[in-house]
Amino acid sequence: MAEEQAPNAKDTAEATEVERDEDIGVQAMAPETIAQIVEAALLASEGPLTVDNLFRLFALGELDEEDGRKQIRTALETLQDACDDRGVTLQKVSSGYRYQTRQDLSPWVSRLWEEKPPRYTRALLETLALVAYKQPVTRGDIEQVRGVSVSQNIMRTLLERDWIRVVGQREAPGRPSMYGTTKAFLDYFNLNKLEELPPLDEIKAMIEPTLVADDNAAQADDATTSETPDAAAKELKENTSVREAPVAEVPIAEASDASATDAGGGTPSETQS
DSSP: OOOOOOOOHHHHHHHHHHHHHHHHHTOOOOHHHHHHHHHHHHHHOSSOBOHHHHHTTSOTTTSOTTTHHHHHHHHHHHHHHHTTTSSEEEEEETTEEEEEEOGGGHHHHGGGOSSOOOOOOHHHHHHHHHHHHHOSEEHHHHHHHHSSOOOHHHHHHHHHTTSEEEEEEOSSTTOOEEEEEOHHHHHHTTOSSGGGOOOHHHHHHHHHHHHHHHHHHHHHHHHHHTTOHHHHHHHHHHTTTTOOOOGGGOHHHHHHHHHHHHHHSSOOSOOOO
């Protein structure tokens, strides 16, 4: 008669794991509990979470075997509806779902940080818009549309913000880099996909008042700092990473040239092109 083999430790551990999974499988979670877990995960996460990310948080049997992802989506819809009277919203962006503060509350929430948000120039926003709407584009394409050269500082700022990325090289002399937008760009502007971008004319109408207000504020600041050339030069140097410096857009340079003219009785020897 064949001798009976004793089960080894590995087989015993696997059998125990299967039994535990079977025990868990009979304890399906209530929708309210699923929603609580999803909410907690979204609040604890450093970035947006997809349905698949959330689905993997649950053990075997805690969700329905066939409709588990549907239960996750239902929980997300429940949480979105619950935000109607709250100071936060549950937003779906390109990288997944995330909680974020309501836009109309930003004047108060922004006071948590002492640093003011960066102020971007018209040239930078126009460059970003051309990449978003015409991608993939090269730097030469952008310059052809705008009619002026694109500052290297602008491209570096957009790359550092992870709003644009190099998507390839064009088969042309010099093989220039082609640029496109990133998921971080979509997330920042609360978009799920590029097709959700509003028409370009609508974008221009939305940002034009802001740009005018920023230009007026910049002119007021420049008028204040023009009495102290050292401070003005220092501010201009610090802002070169996010601002172009043509004469028409940098009143500080104009004020400095004007001062040189008054002092020397002649025209400045150099101008900014």
